[in-house]
Amino acid sequence: MRCDVVAVGTELLLGQITDTNSQWIGEQFAAVGIDSLLQVKVGDNHGRIVAVLTSVLADADAVIVCGGLGPTHDDLTREAIAAVMGVELHRDEQVAEVIMEMFASRGRRMPDNNLRQAQVPVGATPIAQTRGTAPGLICPVKIAGVEKVIYAVPGVPHEMKEMVERAVLPDLLARSGEASVILSRTLRTWGESESGLNERLDPIIDRLEALGNPTLAFLASGWEGLKIRLTAKAATAQDANTLLTTWENEVRGLVADTVFGVDDDTMESVVLQLLRDRGMSLGLAESVTGGLVAGRITSVPGASEVFRGSIVSYASEVKFDLLGVPPGPVVSEATAAAMARGARQVLGCDVVLALTGVAGPDEQDGMPVGTLCVGIAIRDEVHTRSLRLPGQRDQMRQMSVITSLDLLRRTLLAS
Amino acid sequence: MRCDVVAVGTELLLGQITDTNSQWIGEQFAAVGIDSLLQVKVGDNHGRIVAVLTSVLADADAVIVCGGLGPTHDDLTREAIAAVMGVELHRDEQVAEVIMEMFASRGRRMPDNNLRQAQVPVGATPIAQTRGTAPGLICPVKIAGVEKVIYAVPGVPHEMKEMVERAVLPDLLARSGEASVILSRTLRTWGESESGLNERLDPIIDRLEALGNPTLAFLASGWEGLKIRLTAKAATAQDANTLLTTWENEVRGLVADTVFGVDDDTMESVVLQLLRDRGMSLGLAESVTGGLVAGRITSVPGASEVFRGSIVSYASEVKFDLLGVPPGPVVSEATAAAMARGARQVLGCDVVLALTGVAGPDEQDGMPVGTLCVGIAIRDEVHTRSLRLPGQRDQMRQMSVITSLDLLRRTLLAS
Numbered sequence: 001m002r003c004d005v006v007a008v009g010t011e012l013l014l015g016q017i018t019d020t021n022s023q024w025i026g027e028q029f030a031a032v033g034i035d036s037l038l039q040v041k042v043g044d045n046h047g048r049i050v051a052v053l054t055s056v057l058a059d060a061d062a063v064i065v066c067g068g069l070g071p072t073h074d075d076l077t078r079e080a081i082a083a084v085m086g087v088e089l090h091r092d093e094q095v096a097e098v099i100m101e102m103f104a105s106r107g108r109r110m111p112d113n114n115l116r117q118a119q120v121p122v123g124a125t126p127i128a129q130t131r132g133t134a135p136g137l138i139c140p141v142k143i144a145g146v147e148k149v150i151y152a153v154p155g156v157p158h159e160m161k162e163m164v165e166r167a168v169l170p171d172l173l174a175r176s177g178e179a180s181v182i183l184s185r186t187l188r189t190w191g192e193s194e195s196g197l198n199e200r201l202d203p204i205i206d207r208l209e210a211l212g213n214p215t216l217a218f219l220a221s222g223w224e225g226l227k228i229r230l231t232a233k234a235a236t237a238q239d240a241n242t243l244l245t246t247w248e249n250e251v252r253g254l255v256a257d258t259v260f261g262v263d264d265d266t267m268e269s270v271v272l273q274l275l276r277d278r279g280m281s282l283g284l285a286e287s288v289t290g291g292l293v294a295g296r297i298t299s300v301p302g303a304s305e306v307f308r309g310s311i312v313s314y315a316s317e318v319k320f321d322l323l324g325v326p327p328g329p330v331v332s333e334a335t336a337a338a339m340a341r342g343a344r345q346v347l348g349c350d351v352v353l354a355l356t357g358v359a360g361p362d363e364q365d366g367m368p369v370g371t372l373c374v375g376i377a378i379r380d381e382v383h384t385r386s387l388r389l390p391g392q393r394d395q396m397r398q399m400s401v402i403t404s405l406d407l408l409r410r411t412l413l414a415s
Numbered sequence: 416m417r418c419d420v421v422a423v424g425t426e427l428l429l430g431q432i433t434d435t436n437s438q439w440i441g442e443q444f445a446a447v448g449i450d451s452l453l454q455v456k457v458g459d460n461h462g463r464i465v466a467v468l469t470s471v472l473a474d475a476d477a478v479i480v481c482g483g484l485g486p487t488h489d490d491l492t493r494e495a496i497a498a499v500m501g502v503e504l505h506r507d508e509q510v511a512e513v514i515m516e517m518f519a520s521r522g523r524r525m526p527d528n529n530l531r532q533a534q535v536p537v538g539a540t541p542i543a544q545t546r547g548t549a550p551g552l553i554c555p556v557k558i559a560g561v562e563k564v565i566y567a568v569p570g571v572p573h574e575m576k577e578m579v580e581r582a583v584l585p586d587l588l589a590r591s592g593e594a595s596v597i598l599s600r601t602l603r604t605w606g607e608s609e610s611g612l613n614e615r616l617d618p619i620i621d622r623l624e625a626l627g628n629p630t631l632a633f634l635a636s637g638w639e640g641l642k643i644r645l646t647a648k649a650a651t652a653q654d655a656n657t658l659l660t661t662w663e664n665e666v667r668g669l670v671a672d673t674v675f676g677v678d679d680d681t682m683e684s685v686v687l688q689l690l691r692d693r694g695m696s697l698g699l700a701e702s703v704t705g706g707l708v709a710g711r712i713t714s715v716p717g718a719s720e721v722f723r724g725s726i727v728s729y730a731s732e733v734k735f736d737l738l739g740v741p742p743g744p745v746v747s748e749a750t751a752a753a754m755a756r757g758a759r760q761v762l763g764c765d766v767v768l769a770l771t772g773v774a775g776p777d778e779q780d781g782m783p784v785g786t787l788c789v790g791i792a793i794r795d796e797v798h799t800r801s802l803r804l805p806g807q808r809d810q811m812r813q814m815s816v817i818t819s820l821d822l823l824r825r826t827l828l829a830s
Contacts, residue, residue, distance in 0.1 A: 013451050015442025017633075020433055022456070027430025036428050037463060041437070041454040048452060055470065219431075284706075284727070289705030290713025291699075294727045298705025301776050301808060303729070309737075310727035312709045314697070318724040318762055347733060361716050393716060 001176035003036040004060040006052055007066035009155060010043040014115035018237060021066045021160055028164065031231035032182050032214050033318050034172060034413055044068060053150065054145040057084070057143045062175070066166060067155025069134040075084040077152050079119045082121035083152065085141045095126050095135050102133055125169040131159045138171060172234070174236055180196065182233050183240040185248055190225040190389050190406045191242060200254050204247075214247055223398035225260070225267065260409060262317070267405045268297050271282035274412045275306045280378075284310035285323060285339035287330070288357035288372065308349045313339065319356075324345060327364035331356050333384035336375030344377050351406045352377045355400060359393045370396055374404045376411050383411055416449040417593040419475040421467055423483035424570055425458035436481045436575055443579065446630050446646035447597050449587060459483060464495035468565065472499070472558050477590075479583060482570025484549040486529045493552070494568050497536040499565065500556045504534040506512045510541050510550050517548055523612055542582040546574045553586060561786055564590065588648070597648050598655040600663055604673040605640040605821045609633050612641060615669050619662075629662055638813035640675070640682060663701030673823060682820045683712050689827045690766060695793075698762035699725035700738060700754035702745070703772035703787065707816050723764045728754065734771075737761060744780035746771050748799035759792050768793040768823045770815060774808045785811055788818045791826050798826055 005022040012019050027034045037060070039080035042052045049068070049275060056063050096118035103110035117134050120126055127136030137152040149167045153160045169182060175291050175415035187250030188256050189197065198205070208216050223226055230247050234240035252259060261270045284294050308382040311323060319325040323342030325335050335368055339354035353376055360369035370390060376383045384408055389399045420437040427434050437454040444451045452475070457467045464483070471478050483492030495722070497504050511533035518525035535541055542551030552567040566586075568578045582629050586596060602611065614631060623631050629647035636642055645662050649655035667674060676685045691695050699709050709725035712718055726738060734740040738752050738757030754769035768791055775784035785805060791798045800822055804814045 012438070013441050013454060014445040015438045015440070016433055016632075017436045018433065023427070023430045023433045025430070026428050030429040037458060037460075038467070039428060039456040043452060044719060045452075052453070140804070184449045216432075218717075239554075281789070284711075289710070290718075290722075291701070291709025291711075291725055292713075292726065294701075294706025295704070297728075298729060299809065299812070303705075308730040309703075309733040310706055312706065312713075312725035312727065314725075315696075315723040316710075316717060321763070322724075322761060346737060348736070394714065397714070 001020065001033075001062070001171055001172060002037055003029060003034055003062040003064055004056045004064045005039040005229055006056065007039070007040075007041045007155070008049060008173060010045075010074075011045050012041045021155065021157060021326055023155070024161065024166060025064060025066075028169065028247060031184065031217065031229070032173065032178070033167065033212065033215070034176070034232055042077055044074045045096075046076045046080055046083075049076060053080060054083045057141070057148055057150070060148070062149045062151065062172060064151040064153060064164070066153055066160055069074035069117065069136075069152060069154050070295060071111070071116050071184060072135070074114075075116070078116075078119055078121065079253060081124070081137065081139050081150050085121050085123065087122040090122055091115070091118050091239055092120040092126055092135075093118075095120065096128065099133050115300070118364055120248050122415055127163055129159075130166075136167060146272070149160075150327055155239045174228070179410075180235060181235065181237050183230055183237065183238050184231045184246045186219075186230075186263050187248065187259050188225050188261040188267075189227040189255065190227060190260055190267065192226070192255065192258045194220055194226055197228065197255060197258065201228075201251065204250050204254065208247070212358065216251075216294045216371070223402045225402060228255075260406065267402050269300050269404050269407070270353065271409050271412070272297065272300055272303060272306050276408060280306075280350040281308050282306050283308050283349040283352045285343035285344050285352060285375075286312050287319065287339070287355060287374075288305060288359050289312060289397050289400050289404075290314055291352065291399055293355065293404065296332070296401055298404075307374070308347045309337075311343050311346060329367075331358055331365055331367045331371055331373060331374050333375070333386055336373040337377075337384050338375075339381045340375035340377035349378055351388045351408075353404055355404050356399060359396050360402075361393060372396075372400050375406050376408055378415050379410065381415070416448075416477070416587060417452055417475045418444060418477040418479055418587060419451055419471045420454040421464070421471065421478055421480045422454070422456045422570070423464060423480060424456075425460075425489075427456045428458050436570065436572060439572070439576065440479060440579060441582065442483075444826070445587065446599065446644070447593070447648055448627065448630070448631065448639055450589075456813065457595055459489045459491055461491045461495055464491060465498045468495060468499045472556070472563055472565070475563070477564045477566065477587060479566040479568060479579070481568055481575055483687070484532065484551075484567060484569050486531050486548070487527075493531075493534055495538065496539070496552065496554050496565050496567060500538065500554060502537040505537055506533050507535040507541055507550075508533075510535065513544065513550075513765070514548050539728065542568070545581075546575075547571060548693050549574070551578045551582060553582070561709070563731070575820050582781055593648060596650065596652050597646060598644065598652065598659060599644055599646045600659045601634075601645075601678050602643040602663065603640050603672050603676040603682075604643060604668060605671065605675055605682065605817060607641070607670065607673045609635055609641055612643065612670060612673065614668065616643075619665050622660070629658055631662075631666075635757055638817045640817060643670075657812050668766065674696055675821065681715070682817050682824070684715050686824050686827070687712065687715055687718060687721050689824060693827070695721070695765040696723050696765045697721050697766040698723050698758050700715060700724055700758035700767060700769035700790075701720065701727050702729060702734065702754070702770060703774050704770050704812050704815050704819075708768065711816055711820075723762045726754075726758050744782075746773055746780055746782040746786055746788060748788050748801055749787040752792075752799050753790075753799055754798045755790035755792035764795055766823075766827075768819055770819050772811075772815060774811050774815075776808060787815050787818065787824050793826065793830055796830070
């Protein structure tokens with residue numbers, strides 16, 4: 001099964017926004033074995049949308065069109081699809097009713113052209129809209145005697161994603177005679193490069209490639225860590241979950257030491273949960289990261305149950321005067337330990353993670369750019385660690401955040 | 416002049432990476448009046464690359480191909496272009512020499528297939544490589560009797576951008592008989608919505624649209640603010656700069672109150688510079704933003720000359736015990752003022768920006784999500800301000816950062 005992607009919108013061609021929709025769709029398709037061999041951006045121009053759809057459908061079994069379903073005269077996807085199908089548009093009364101109710105329930109007057117969104121090519125099936133006013137469309141079309149299909153979905157990413165998962169993927173898989181339940185599970189890892197994980201998982205990857213189901217993919221996510229995503233197809237959700245659990249265990253068998261969480265877990269949510277479980281409060285003392293660790297911890301709703309605060313001691317005097325660090329060079333394990341002890345006193349908490357280091361552009365006190373010294377105080381016990389991280393200023397600081405949180409996680413698990 | 420874009424790489428179709436190249440190229444083209452009406456992603460497949468190039472060149476005057484210029488057997492752009500041109504590949508000895516020298520100078524053995532990168536379609540002109548090993552190509556091609564051109568550039572964004580600016584844009588403009596110097600100037604703004612700026616600049620936009628040069632574009636950049644970019648074409652750099660200065664003054668005449676910087680200025684770099692000019696040191700007291708303001712201030716190299724540190728007083732007790740805030744509800748202008756005064760004492764600095772507010776998901780002490788109270792201490796003088804910001808947790812926190820830094824900037828300018 002081959003389903004290409006057409007993203008509609010002049011603003012995409014002008015570079016005013018990035019087309020991330022076709023990337024996301026390509027990723028979903030790859031996970032379930034659907035080929036997507038051409039992905040095209042085209043402007044809000046009737047003739048060109050028709051030409052692109054016609055040309056793509058000469059080779060592909062299906063095409064998914066993102067965008068151009070809004071209420072204005074610039075939104076031409078419905079008309080273009082009708083032209084490719086060789087049919088008229090007619091008003092779908094059910095769709096019209098939903099749109100009118102949506103405006104009524106918000107107490108807003110409905111501009112007349114919103115009913116353009118209820119215009120549907122004859123023979124097409126609307127995909128009910130749950131998030132916006134624009135319904136999607138499933139449009140069967142015969143090209144040179146072969147039955148093919150055009151899907152239309154909104155260009156707003158969260159509306160598009162919900163509709164693709166709910167209606168388009170199941171329809172595509174049904175047409176290709178495939179099982180209809182698709183589930184993914186993502187293992188969140190830190191501490192090993194993508195090529196390193198790849199090498200360690202080689203035996204599993206070979207077996208999965210022979211089987212074809214589930215699939216395994218690596219997704220690099222910067223300072224969110226590296227994700228290992230398993231995607232399974234099965235007749236039922238239970239079967240898909242069984243398959244995922246079997247292979248999750250196989251993967252963990254080879255790289256358990258790198259896995260810090262699953263699916264929506266983040267390094268910061270996992271650390272906060274470990275502390276919550278232990279009834280411990282958290283404080284920070286940041287120098288090199290200058291508040292980034294605190295910013296990330298407080299991005300988790302409910303962080304306030306565990307997190308008390310951070311002393312961002314950027315100037316050396318703040319380290320000496322407020323945290324009681326002994327005067328001297330400040331990029332050392334001894335300083336990290338003293339910062340952790342000092343912040344525990346000042347903030348009145350059980351656990352402190354302290355960071356000092358050199359982000360550059362210049363070295364400091366003879367220590368090279370990339371040096372990170374971490375101090376972890378768990379009650380009266382203090383652990384320290386030094387590392388050399390890669391990258392320029394921004395990358396070094398971001399790597400310091402996840403690396404030090406991972407050290408705290410490991411220390412909590414071991415204590 | 417119409418130049419379409421083809422991005423080559425199976426990893427793009429699989430969604431492993433986002434194609435940001437074609438967006439960037441579209442933006443550059445729009446600024447100088449070149450149309451880009453189709454942008455296509457295609458995999459590493461010789462037949463499909465040839466088919467896409469042929470199809471695009473049926474309508475466009477030119478096409479720029481990104482990617483597929485590497486040394487491996489997967490890199491097929493050179494061969495595909497030669498097929499479209501109907502010519503053979505031959506080795507360009509100058510290009511080969513540069514590649515061999517590059518390896519020799521790094522003391523590394525050159526794998527044989529790197530010389531694949533010196534293979535050039537007969538009749539094509541290489542674009543010298545300055546950042547990687549892959550040269551670009553300018554390939555004249557006759558389609559149905561009309562002279563057209565294919566450009567090939569690397570897929571690595573920074574190599575691509577450098578080559579497009581240095582070689583492709585000037586060549587395209589020369590072919591269209593246009594002036595060859597293009598310069599941009601960006602005014603950085605905060606405090607007005609995109610539609611608001613648009614409305615205020617309407618008279619200028621109309622005049623510029625009639626003139627066609629320079630062009631004006633709005634670029635939304637989240638918590639970096641809104642950019643107004645002017646792009647001028649002229650025969651010389653001096654003429655282009657004169658044109659930019661004339662229109663920069665026109666734009667400032669209508670929206671001066673929103674402009675905080677130019678080009679590479681950021682809100683944080685501007686604030687740090689204002690403080691440096693006044694010989695003042697900066698401290699922070701953050702609650703709702705939990706370290707994000709400090710993280711952003713310290714992203715600027717050299718911030719340590721001005722910035723002393725931040726007290727991230729997330730728990731109320733830290734506000735009371737460390738900053739001396741009077742006990743009571745903590746989302747108020749009085750608390751923001753007390754935090755600013757307290758942090759000035761604790762951190763020993765001239766100026767403090769303090770933030771307290773409600774990021775959600777739940778309201779706090781009867782104050783709704785989105786409430787932000789800012790306190791600014793400049794020596795013994797304290798200013799406060801309350802605002803209601805839009806958005807969910809993340810957006811509210813990010814808006815708080817730039818909004819409060821802008822308040823500090825305005826207060827410094829007025830004091």
